Amino acid sequence: MTETTVIRDVETIVAYDAVCDRHVYRHGGDVAFDETGLLCVGQHFEGQATTELSGKARMVMPGLIDIHCHSHDEPLAKGIFEDVGTAALWGQAMYEYSGVIDGGEDARAACLTVMLGDLMRSGATTVLDIAGAHDVWLDIAAQSGVRGYLAPGFRQADWVVHDSHRLDFEWDDKAGRDAFARALDFADWARAHPSGRLDGVIAPSQVETCRPDLLVDAAHEARKRGMPITIHAAQTMAEHEELLRRTGLTAVQYLDQLGVLGSDVILGHCIFADHHSWTRQRTRNDLQILAARSTTVAHCPVTFARSGMALETLGAYRRSGVNVAIGTDSYPFNMLEEMRQALVCSRLGGKSVFDITTGDIFDAATLAGARALGRTDIGRLSVGAKADMLVIDLNAPSMRPVYDPLRSLLHCAAERAVERVYVDGRLTVDRGKPTQLDYDGAVREMQALQDWACARAGLHDPKGRNIAELAPMSLPAFGR
Structure with missing residues (x-):
């Protein structure tokens, strides 16, 4: 028998207005759902319910869509390389340092569990995870209850940094x-998984580490399957300059020339388009190309802001007609904090409080993510859509006082106000705790895994530097 849940007299519902294709506040009314989807949004639910909950001092909103994240070893790197970078590569740390921390196969389960737990606790109900394929990926993703798009990356070249100043490709x-x-x-x-919540994504890892024929073939195979395609492109200045050297084109122009761009393509980051102030171009064509091809940009501000880099600007991309969705990329795997940073970085880059609004950011994390995946049944609360949603405690101290609940949530409260998370009508987070994963156990395991990986860092560094040389502590240390 299908169990039906109704949340009665909800104080605020973030509902979907199909006529205007936007979210709206509805005050009062019920939200009813079961495993098949949403049965009632904002009206009085007359049907039979297995479970009734009070909506007093609660906001019900659609689940967030993380369109770009990495499990694999990323959770192990927390707190290590935030203050380093390769000066000759525009301060980007990725090329020289990302391969130094390797937890091995034994770390995959804990890393994935922690990432999914953190994302769901911060309101993500759909996650696109780009990682190396491993044995436990499908099982843990299905067990977590998340709606998962799994993207096993592949490439033909590895990055090699010589003497901390020259990037080559093997x-x-x-x-x-x-x-x-x-x-x-x-x-x-992944698509055939019996959970019905998992799917595959075709993921050439980076535009500069794949031959043109592989990029074309990958797009062909994805389209034959009706699967999304995701590619890191225009993510660093080193990549931008390398493509100019090889082709004379930006990443966007190159992929367009290959016929790869389209509404089924998600470009990871896409920061260094031709209009960016760091590039040598003095043109503004890339955004128009992206908009014309209905290609999505996965915007992940936190990771790049740590290295002093930012999209110029999220507001400008949206005004150009580009579909921009939100991802977390690496730690801290917190969708609500990522959204706040996206808003702040956009206003800083645009030098204006008017560059983007809280409502725009919410749209990017919901409806834009759904468009990127070709779906109209997630990222919104409407009858017939999937029952992927959050219950926010409006009485949480970090939310009070409440004038505009989304502003309170995104600017102040973040995950501290997330009371419950549902995916397909099933409870996946309850009072900050994932219900289907041993999250606490994985967190405890992470310390030993990080210690082990740090002890072996010199084995993966071309210069043989130990972890203390690679990542000096924030403060001088005495004792022990």
């Missing part, structure tokens, strides 16, 4: 093609 075309074949198999397995 190519192995066969290995890349073999990884592509395995990725296609994994994406098919």
